[in-house]
Structures are given as C-alpha cells and as structure tokens.
Amino acid sequence: MLLRTLLPAVVFILLFVAIVSADELDSILEPISVTERVYYFKGSLDGRTYENQAFNNNLAFVLTNDGVVLIDSGPSRKVAERVEQAIGTVTDMPVRWVINSGSQDHRWLGNHYFAERGAEIIALARTAETQSRFAEQHLARLENVLRDRLAGTRAMPAPEPVEADRHAVELGDVRFELIFAGDAHFPGDVLVHIPDEGTVFAGDVVYLDRMLGLHPWSDIRGWLDSFAVLEALEPEHVIPGHGAAADLDKARAETGDYLQAILDGVIEGLDDWEQLNETVDRLADMPRFRHLVHYEEWHRMNVNRAYLDLESNP
Numbered sequence: 126m127l128l129r130t131l132l133p134a135v136v137f138i139l140l141f142v143a144i145v146s147a148d149e150l151d152s153i154l155e156p157i158s159v160t161e162r163v164y165y166f167k168g169s170l171d172g173r174t175y176e177n178q179a180f181n182n183n184l185a186f187v188l189t190n191d192g193v194v195l196i197d198s199g200p201s202r203k204v205a206e207r208v209e210q211a212i213g214t215v216t217d218m219p220v221r222w223v224i225n226s227g228s229q230d231h232r233w234l235g236n237h238y239f240a241e242r243g244a245e246i247i248a249l250a251r252t253a254e255t256q257s258r259f260a261e262q263h264l265a266r267l268e269n270v271l272r273d274r275l276a277g278t279r280a281m282p283a284p285e286p287v288e289a290d291r292h293a294v295e296l297g298d299v300r301f302e303l304i305f306a307g308d309a310h311f312p313g314d315v316l317v318h319i320p321d322e323g324t325v326f327a328g329d330v331v332y333l334d335r336m337l338g339l340h341p342w343s344d345i346r347g348w349l350d351s352f353a354v355l356e357a358l359e360p361e362h363v364i365p366g367h368g369a370a371a372d373l374d375k376a377r378a379e380t381g382d383y384l385q386a387i388l389d390g391v392i393e394g395l396d397d398w399e400q401l402n403e404t405v406d407r408l409a410d411m412p413r414f415r416h417l418v419h420y421e422e423w424h425r426m427n428v429n430r431a432y433l434d435l436e437s438n439p
C-alpha cells in the first residue's frame with residue numbers, strides 16, 4: 126500500500142535525476158552548419174562549470190577534400206575526444222589540422238589530444254607565446270572546476286609556430302588566413318579567414334548574444350584594430366568566439382560598437398580629469414547593450430578596466 130502511494134513520487138524523482146544528469150555537452154556538440162563545408166559548435170554562454178566541462182566557447186571545423194580542419198581544440202582532453210566523435214557524425218575524415226585562434230584555455234588545451242592522433246597544430250608565434258605564459262594559471266583554475274574531468278589534459282602550444290602576423294595556408298583544397306591585427310581579449314588573438322566560404326572565425330575578437338569581458342591583459346585599442354580588419358574582410362558569415370554565428374552587422378552592433386562606446390566614454394572622462402568611479406558611474410548604463418547576457422556582471426567592470434588601461438597607456 127505504502128509502495129503504491131509512493132510510486133508516482135519515485136518515478137518522478139528517477140525521471141528528474143535522468144534529465145538533470147543528461148550530459149550538457151550533448152546539446153553543445155550538435156554541429157551547426159554555416160556553409161556546406163563550415164560547421165561550428167556553439168558553446169554555453171555561461172561561465173565554466175563541471176556540467177558544461179568549460180565548453181563555454183565556440184569551436185569550428187571545416188571539411189576539405191583531404192581531411193578536417195578544426196579551429197580551436199577545447200578546454201580538455203575529454204572534451205577534445207567528444208569533439209572528435211561529434212565531427213564523426215558529419216564526416217569519416219580525420220582531423221588533420223588544428224588552428225588556434227587564441228590562448229585562453231578552451232581555445233587550445235585539446236591540442237595535445239589531436240596531435241597524438243596525428244594532427245598538425247597551426248598557430249602564430251605570438252599566440253603560442255601567450256599560451257605558454259598563461260598555461261599554468263589556466264590549468265590550475267580549470268582543475269578547480271573540472272576536477273576528474275581534466276584528467277589527461279596536457280598543455281601543448283603549437284610546436285612550430287609561425288613567426289608572422291599574417292599567415293596564408295592551403296589545407297586540403299581550402300585556403301585559410303590567420304590574421305593578427307592587434308592584441309584583443311588576450312595578447313595574440315587572431316582572426317581565421319576562410320575566403321572561399323565568405324566566413325571568418327573571429328574567436329575572442331567577437332562576442333555575440335553575451336557581454337564580452339575586458340581583462341587586465343586585454344587591449345581595447347588593439348581589439349578595435351582587430352575588429353576593423355574583420356570589417357574590411359566583409360565576410361558574409363561571422364562565427365564569433367561566443368554566441369551564435371551571424372552577419373557583420375550584428376558583430377558590429379554587439380562587439381565593435383560596444384568597444385567603441387567604452388573607449389570614447391572613457392577617453393572623455395580622462396580628458397575631463399574624472400576619477401575612476403566618476404567615469405564608471407557616468408557610463409554605468411548603456412541601454413543599447415543591456416540585452417546581452419552577463420551585462421550586469423561585466424559591464425561596469427569593463428568600463429573600470431578600460432579606464433585603468435587607458436590611464437596607464439594614454
């Protein structure tokens with residue numbers, strides 16, 4: 126009798142547990158096609174968690190006649206394995222090349238896994254340098270979040286990075302260009318241009334749907350220089366580092382215009398001898414960007430950091 130009354134509750138609880146434990150990566154790992162040959166995985170817009178396995182950024186992959194080009198390799202060995210499996214739902218070809226667009230943990234900590242599987246890692250020297258410089262710190266922070274899920278991950282910057290600011294390379298039958306035009310979210314962030322597909326993988330140079338973040342090591346002017354180069358390429362498709370792929374207008378509205386508004390506002394404050402808190406208060410509300418996820422947590426801090434950056438590097 127007791128069992129019969131409790132049964133619906135038990136079924137409900139079991140169902141709830143099943144839904145909650147459904148792997149958050151499953152939905153992230155559904156490849157989204159941008160063109161016939163270009164796909165991307167849209168990472169979570171949230172911060173890094175055990176559940177999203179720090180897959181809170183976008184990765185892309187491109188089908189060539191001779192293998193797959195992966196752009197950025199994910200935050201861990203385990204995620205890299207899952208990325209490889211997910212690419213396998215689209216093509217039987219192996220990942221033969223990995224391009225790194227940046228140096229933040231989730232852009233490159235899967236390199237070692239793909240290198241072991243025979244892929245060549247391609248990055249500019251300035252990107253690889255930043256990877257080496259931040260590797261220990263990024264791994265330590267990830268360790269706190271991912272715990273057992275970080276097991277087996279090894280930091281491996283590109284072993285033979287390219288000493289140039291622009292690097293054009295043909296992989297299979299597809300042309301790629303790595304373009305450095307200014308330090309942005311991190312020093313050495315690059316755009317990956319795929320001219321024949323009218324597509325740019327913008328990495329951390331473009332954030333859509335969510336608020337971007339300026340860090341103490343970010344460079345707002347370099348970031349805007351990089352954004353200007355993206356505009357000059359006039360891509361049909363922009364795959365941002367975070368958020369859904371879109372066109373250039375949306376990239377301008379949610380990243381380029383935002384950075385410019387902060388830059389102009391902070392310079393105005395510095396010219397008027399405003400104190401840090403006065404500038405932050407004056408720019409505290411920018412209704413145009415209020416719809417971006419994490420606006421509340423990040424916007425004031427971004428103004429704050431831009432002020433400090435521009436004050437010490439006038």
Ligand SMILES: [Zn+2]
Nearest residue numbers: 182229329366
């Ligand atoms: Zn990022």
